[in-house]
Amino acid sequence: MIMRTVSKDPRTTRGDLVNDLQRAGTKVTKVTISNTLQRQGIKSRSARRVPLLKPVHVQARLKFAREHMDDTAEDWENVMWSDETKVELFGINSTRRVWRKKNTELHPKNTIPTVKHGGGNIMLWGCFSAKGTGRLIRVKDRMNGAMYREILSQNLLPSVRTLKMKRGWVFQHDNDPKHTARATKEWLRKKHLKVLEWPSQSPDLNPIENLWRELKVRVARRQPQNITAL
Numbered sequence: 600m601i602m603r604t605v606s607k608d609p610r611t612t613r614g615d616l617v618n619d620l621q622r623a624g625t626k627v628t629k630v631t632i633s634n635t636l637q638r639q640g641i642k643s644r645s646a647r648r649v650p651l652l653k654p655v656h657v658q659a660r661l662k663f664a665r666e667h668m669d670d671t672a673e674d675w676e677n678v679m680w681s682d683e684t685k686v687e688l689f690g691i692n693s694t695r696r697v698w699r700k701k702n703t704e705l706h707p708k709n710t711i712p713t714v715k716h717g718g719g720n721i722m723l724w725g726c727f728s729a730k731g732t733g734r735l736i737r738v739k740d741r742m743n744g745a746m747y748r749e750i751l752s753q754n755l756l757p758s759v760r761t762l763k764m765k766r767g768w769v770f771q772h773d774n775d776p777k778h779t780a781r782a783t784k785e786w787l788r789k790k791h792l793k794v795l796e797w798p799s800q801s802p803d804l805n806p807i808e809n810l811w812r813e814l815k816v817r818v819a820r821r822q823p824q825n826i827t828a829l
Contacts, residue, residue, distance in 0.1 A: 601635055609697035609708050610646070636698060646697045649710040650800040659798035666796075676729035678769045678795060679759060680807045683738065685720045686818055688829050705803075719826045724750050726758050727807060728768075733758025747777040748786045756790070771795040773802065 604619065605611050613629040620627050636642070650656075699709045722742065726733035734754040740746065759768060770792050772778045787794055802808055823829040 601632060602639060602641075605636065605641065605698040609699055611698065640700045641698050642701075643698055644704070644709075647704045647710045649705065649803050652800055656798065656800040660801055660804070663796070663798045663801070663804075677765050677767065678771055679726055679728045679733065679755070679762075679764060680771045680805055681724070681726040681733075681755065682773065682802070682805060682807045682811070683722060683724045683742070683775075684811045684815075685722055686815055686829065687720045688823060688826060719829070721826065721829055724754070725807065725810070726755060727810060728762055728764060730762040730764065732810070733762060742777060744777045744780040744782055748783055751786070767793065769793045769795050771797060771805065773797055773805070774799045 600620065600623065601616055604616060613632045616632050617627060617629060633643075652660075697709045699706070703709055722738040723735060724738055725735040734757065736750065736754055738746070738750070742750075755770070770787070772794070774797055777783065798804070818829065821828075
């Protein structure tokens with residue numbers, strides 16, 4: 600019963616399981632439930648947050664995957680990944696536990712759907728490739744298209760040179776309106792930059808998300824109490 604319940608609903612708590620079993624005539628403790636699940640390779644872990652996908656997003660992601668099935672490791676090593684992120688003053692707090700096996704964090708039942716616009720925070724822009732990290736800058740004002748292009752001009756190309764990217768390198772950014780604006784596309788064209796076509800609602804496909812996560816975890820460990828400390 601325990602395995603069947605958590606398989607159907609990984610968000611079930613140990614207390615829920617204790618109550619369910621008691622109603623079925625079996626008395627157990629929370630420790631017994633944990634031990635039983637762990638023997639099956641299932642532990643309580645934080646649910647991974649993933650974007651809320653509509654059918655059109657799923658199809659776009661599938662198309663992207665099929666188009667890049669034959670890409671080599673060298674192809675991906677020549678991609679400059681970029682993104683913006685907000686670092687919250689009290690950010691790594693809201694988590695939900697789920698019962699799951701190792702390496703199943705992205706199964707739909709083990710995730711928490713999120714939307715983009717959910718203490719203070721700071722906005723960052725950064726980039727990196729397989730060769731290392733590029734520049735990381737703070738965006739102090741509300742970003743618009745002109746500011747985004749200025750950031751690219753002052754930080755993207757210098758990062759490419761510092762990391763000694765190979766000729767024909769590819770630039771990745773998502774489908775934020777500032778990124779897809781006509782003026783931005785024209786700027787990229789004039790700079791002769793090759794841009795990786797990106798499916799909407801797919802931040803989880805961008806490896807820079809792993810860097811952002813590590814950054815935010817390390818910031819949280821320092822426990823900054825104000826924006827200056829952050």
